[in-house]
Amino acid sequence: MAENKERKLQYHLRIRLFYEERNFGPGVVGLMTLVRERGSLSAACQEMHMAYSKAWKIIHKAEEDLGIELMEGRRGGEHGGTTVLTEKGEDFLNQYLAFAEEVDIFAEKVFHKYFPV
Structure with missing residues (x-):
């Protein structure tokens, strides 16, 4: 098998x-x-x-699995409605993003430990 120096694991x-x-x-x-x-689920x-x-x-x-409401829709007038994150949804999203960031940092360290460049 030929070594490919251009590819990176x-x-x-x-x-x-x-x-x-x-x-x-990731989808949610x-x-x-x-x-x-x-400010809009439709735009998202x-x-x-x-x-x-x-x-x-x-x-x-x-929402059913977590037991919290993540977002709520609000019907609108001539410009249509909006969708906003609930306070609990905002908190949960922020916690997830912080957790994922720490996991990524740790995973990067462990990856390079086992697969050094």
């Missing part, structure tokens, strides 16, 4: 938090982050190329 971790079913992970985090930035769905109905489905599944 990599790894990938996917963190999911759950009680019963693996519902809170991406949706929540975009909802926080855009468009950016993620995801059907609005699918987005609500995965959000509701995560």
Whole structure:
């Protein structure tokens, strides 16, 4: 087997938090982050190329498993409604992001311990 000096060994971790079913992970985090930035689930769905109905489905599944409401929709007037993260949803998202960042730092160290460059 020829040695390929241009390629670099990599790894990938996917963190999911759950009680019963693996519902809170990168997809829900991406949706929540975009909802926080855009103020709209519809805009988040468009950016993620995801059907609005699918987005609500995965959000509701995560909410059921976690036992907290992550976001809420508000009907609007002439400019349409908005979707916002609930206070608990905002807190949970921030905790997840902080946890994931620490896991990434630790995983990088362990990876290089076993697969030094």
